[in-house]
Amino acid sequence: MIPIKKSNSKQVYEFCRDIYEKLPEKDELDMLIFKNFGSHNGLKDYFTQQDRAFLKLMMADYSTLLNVKEKIDSSSDVEWVFKIHVEKFSDLVNQIYSHLKNDFIEKCDEEIKQLKIGHIRGVSTSINLKRILSYETDDNLDKIRKKKNLTDNIRIIVDRTKNTREFIDLIKKNLKSEFLKDFEDIFPDKMDTLVEMMSSKKSFNDLVQSYKFDGIHTKKSHTVLKDYVVERYKEKLESYYNKIDKKELVRITSVTVCPYCNRNFINVTEEANTSQLDHFFPKNEYPLFALCFYNLIPSCYGCNNKKSTSKFYISPYDESITDIDELLKFSLNIKSADFINNSESIDIIIKDDISEEELKQLESKDKLSVRQKLLKDKYVIDTRSLYKLHADIVQELLWKHEIYNKDYKSGLCQIFADSGKYFSDSEIDRMIVGYYTDKENYGKRPLSKMVTDISKEIGLVGEEG
Incomplete structure (x- = not known):
């Protein structure tokens, strides 16, 4: 998983506002959100008034959506308090x-x-x-x-x-x-x-x-909030989702590579759109999130199709995960001595991996660490099998390692300096491997995370670990 930076707040507001203003049920949704989430832990300072409460939900960041989800999952009753003016x-x-x-x-x-x-x-x-x-x-x-x-x-x-x-x-x-x-x-x-x-x-x-x-106080007792929302809003909100400008949303996010697999481009042009929008929290289970900007993840067809409604732990918008580069690393396993000429001798693996069965056992006991959650997500979208298809790219890295030693890189820098051109270490590394090697830019080119991890491991760029 490659993190996605938050988008421009003004653009997010304008995008969500245009959708919100067309919702026939916006007043009703405002009331639902304000009453049922306005006093919940972590949301008291967010839904401070009923007016446009649903619009605020549509714009809410991932951590806020997580708090709303917590309330929905708590099996509380639906309650309405309608303030009359x-x-x-x-x-x-x-x-x-x-x-x-x-x-x-x-x-x-x-x-x-x-x-x-x-x-x-x-x-x-x-x-x-x-x-x-x-x-x-x-x-x-x-x-x-x-x-x-x-x-x-x-x-x-x-x-x-x-x-x-x-x-x-x-x-x-x-x-x-x-x-x-x-x-x-x-x-x-x-x-x-x-x-x-x-x-x-x-x-x-x-x-x-x-x-x-x-106020007029009414309570829909003995009706679980989650069930009520699904029953009343699922079809309506899904139909509104089908009308939104998906190209515009992807353009606002500036995402060009699938953040789930970091393997496929998701280009958006006037003529074509190779991206899909994945609902991180599935819209059939959480229809209130069907139109939420930060619940819509630009992704490739393969990941969106495989993930579908499966449970996924780590969102690309989860800002609490700050050390993704350390939590999950790609590595290589050389199976025979002829790897220079035979890419089939190279196996791409995830360092210190855990079997799917072990992860399922830990999951059943609710004992998954953050790293184990990332590994579990990788099984959902079948990352391990997909990356094995790119052994030829790793083979090329091994070739370059034989050629681009420290002396060569120093000489390259000197040649540029003599002609008045200066490049940073990360730019030199990018010239050599053909991929971005700084984690802030992994999302600009497919396979950058894998190439960087293995290049560091073999000493082609930077330092290992």
């Missing part, structure tokens, strides 16, 4: 009005027209409403007809309804069924409360004050 309350009621059935809206519109010209007896008793709204102009009647958002001073005046229950039943009966179902999924048992408040003669401002709204 006047404008938010208005939005909810507007949603109710905008999803009333067309024929009901038209009928109410006609009833109001009858009232305006004084035909009181022409008002249908089946609707049981003398006036639906306190609007007095044709312009506002058009707003009702076209189901546009209403202003935050809507008044509901009930005349002939026998009681509040009758009004509630009337509104619910004439709501589109799909909206009613979705609304009650999000705000369980709150439709009656809202419609009852709609029947008040007070303005919304007075209404909010009189009810002393600190």
